[in-house]
Amino acid sequence: MINYQAKPDLLNKKTILITGASDGIGREVALTYSRYSANLILIGKTKSKLKKIKQEILSTSKNCTPLIHTYAIDLLTINQSKCYELVTKINQYCPYLDGLLHNASILGKIAPILEQPIKLWLDVIQINVNATFMLTKSLLPLLLKAPNSSLIFTTSSVGKKGRANWGAYSVSKFATEGLMQVLFDEYKDSHLRINCINPGATRTQMRANAFPMENPKNIKEPKEIMNIYLYLMGKDSIKESGMYFNAQDGSNYNIFI
Numbered sequence: 288m289i290n291y292q293a294k295p296d297l298l299n300k301k302t303i304l305i306t307g308a309s310d311g312i313g314r315e316v317a318l319t320y321s322r323y324s325a326n327l328i329l330i331g332k333t334k335s336k337l338k339k340i341k342q343e344i345l346s347t348s349k350n351c352t353p354l355i356h357t358y359a360i361d362l363l364t365i366n367q368s369k370c371y372e373l374v375t376k377i378n379q380y381c382p383y384l385d386g387l388l389h390n391a392s393i394l395g396k397i398a399p400i401l402e403q404p405i406k407l408w409l410d411v412i413q414i415n416v417n418a419t420f421m422l423t424k425s426l427l428p429l430l431l432k433a434p435n436s437s438l439i440f441t442t443s444s445v446g447k448k449g450r451a452n453w454g455a456y457s458v459s460k461f462a463t464e465g466l467m468q469v470l471f472d473e474y475k476d477s478h479l480r481i482n483c484i485n486p487g488a489t490r491t492q493m494r495a496n497a498f499p500m501e502n503p504k505n506i507k508e509p510k511e512i513m514n515i516y517l518y519l520m521g522k523d524s525i526k527e528s529g530m531y532f533n534a535q536d537g538s539n540y541n542i543f544i
Contacts, residue, residue: 297521298325307391309336311491315509326354334359362418370425383432395455415459440483471529480528487535
C-alpha cells in the first residue's frame with residue numbers, strides 16, 4: 288500500500304476516533320485524516336497538545352470545516368464508567384462511528400524480565416491492553432451502527448515474536464493481536480472490518496526511547512507511512528479484515544491462513 292493514492296473525498300464526513308493523538312503517529316494520522324475531510328474525535332493525555340492540533344487542523348482546512356472534539360484522558364485511570372461517559376458524549380453529536388484507531392501505548396522498560404519494575408509492567412498492560420479492551424467494548428455498538436466501519440489496532444514486530452528485554456511491551460502487543468483476532472472472528476460476517484498495523488521503525492519519541500543510539504535521520508517520519516492508515520480507514524479496504532499490515536513495506540497477510 289506504499290503507492291496507494293487516496294481520493295480527496297475518501298473520508299468525507301466520516302467520524303473517526305483516534306487514541307494517542309497528542310504526539311507522534313497519532314498526531315500525524317489526525318492531521319492526515321483531516322485533509323481528507325474526516326470529522327475527528329481525538330483522545331490524548333495532554334490537553335494543551337490536543338488543543339494545538341485542533342487549532343492547526345482548523346487553520347489549514349480550506350474546503351470544509353471538520354468537527355473536532357478532544358478529550359484529555361489518562362488511559363491509566365480509564366474504567367467502565369469513564370468509557371460509557373465518553374460514549375454518551377459522542378452520542379450527543381454523532382449517531383455512530385465510522386472508524387476507531389487504537390494508537391495509544393507506552394513502552395515500559397527495555398530490560399530483562401528480572402529487572403522489570405512491577406508497577407511499570409502493570410501500567411503498560413493497563414494502557415496497551417486493558418484500556419484498549421474497555422474502549423473497544425464501549426465503542427463497538429457505535430461502530431456496528433455505521434454502514435461500514437473500520438477498527439484498527441497498533442501492533443509491533445515484538446508482538447509476533449518475543450524478543451529479549453522487551454518485557455511488558457512485547458507481551459502487550461501479543462495481547463493486542465490476540466484481541467484483534469478474537470474480534471475479527473466474532474464479527475467476520477458483519478460490515479465492521481478489523482485489522483492491525485505495525486508501524487515499524489518510525490521517527491517518534493517512543494522509538495528514540497527504545498533505541499537511544501539510533502540516528503533518527505535513518506528512519507521514516509510518521510508522514511511517510513500514512514498511506515496504510517488512509518487505506519484501512521477508507522472504503523477502498525472494505526473487503527480487508529483479519530489482516531496484519533506492515534507500514535514500512537506495505538506487506539500484509541491474513542492472520543488465519
